[in-house]
Amino acid sequence: MGDxxxxxxxxxxxxxxxxxxxxCMRFSRCILLNYWKVLPKPFLRSMxxxxxxxxxxxxxxxxxxxxxxxxxxxxVLISRTLEKxxxxxxxxxxxxxxxxxxxxxxFTKDDIYEHIKEKLTGLxxxxxxxxVGMLPNLLPSHFLxxxxxxxxxxxxx
Numbered sequence: 001m002g003d004x005x006x007x008x009x010x011x012x013x014x015x016x017x018x019x020x021x022x023x024c025m026r027f028s029r030c031i032l033l034n035y036w037k038v039l040p041k042p043f044l045r046s047m048x049x050x051x052x053x054x055x056x057x058x059x060x061x062x063x064x065x066x067x068x069x070x071x072x073x074x075x076v077l078i079s080r081t082l083e084k085x086x087x088x089x090x091x092x093x094x095x096x097x098x099x100x101x102x103x104x105x106x107f108t109k110d111d112i113y114e115h116i117k118e119k120l121t122g123l124x125x126x127x128x129x130x131x132v133g134m135l136p137n138l139l140p141s142h143f144l145x146x147x148x149x150x151x152x153x154x155x156x157x
Contacts (some may be wrong), residue, residue, distance in 0.1 A: 045072050048126020052076045054107070055131030057084035064129045066092060073127065074099040078116065080106045107132045 044051075051068040055061035057079035065075050069092045077085050082104045089100040103119045105112040 044068070044127070046126075048073075049124045050074045050076055051127035051129065052078065052120065052125055053129040053131070054078045056088065057081050059131075061129065061131045062088055066096075068127065068129075069096040069098040069100070072098070074101075076101045076103060076120065076123065076125075078103045078105050080104065 051064075051073045053061050053065045053068070053075060056065045056075075056077035061077075061079070065077055065088060069075050075092065075098065077089060077100060079085050079102075082102070085102040085104060089102050092098060092100050101119065101123075103116055105116055
């Protein structure tokens with residue numbers, strides 16, 4: 001009887017230790033994720049399949065393009081210089097495997113917005129990174145599910 005009782009207590013102690021270890025590992029994981037501020041991988045993709053980046057030919061726009069593609073989004077690059085856009089698109093497709101669309105547009109001109117609107121039609125757009133100022137009220141309807149009075153943006157003079 002003593003041996004059976006001893007085996008029971010050993011087994012119970014082992015189970016308690018394993019349960020405590022599992023709880024410690026779960027707690028450590030939560031602490032580390034909060035420390036690094038890591039979002040779950042499908043979070044950005046849950047917003048939409050495509051991200052639109054204006055000013056994507058250089059600097060911050062280019063960096064956003066690569067980072068969003070690395071995180072699983074297809075990207076639409078909008079910039080003035082077609083050669084830069086083509087080079088960046090090729091590099092993004094090669095390094096991330098994501099789809100890339102390019103739109104050449106000079107935002108100093110007023111007649112570009114219908115062209116941009118046509119190119120964006122049918123895409124499930126979840127993120128807009130705007131590096132060239134306010135877009136007129138043609139584009140926000142692709143990004144917001146809100147009444148028209150909320151979607152009105154005015155282009156700065």
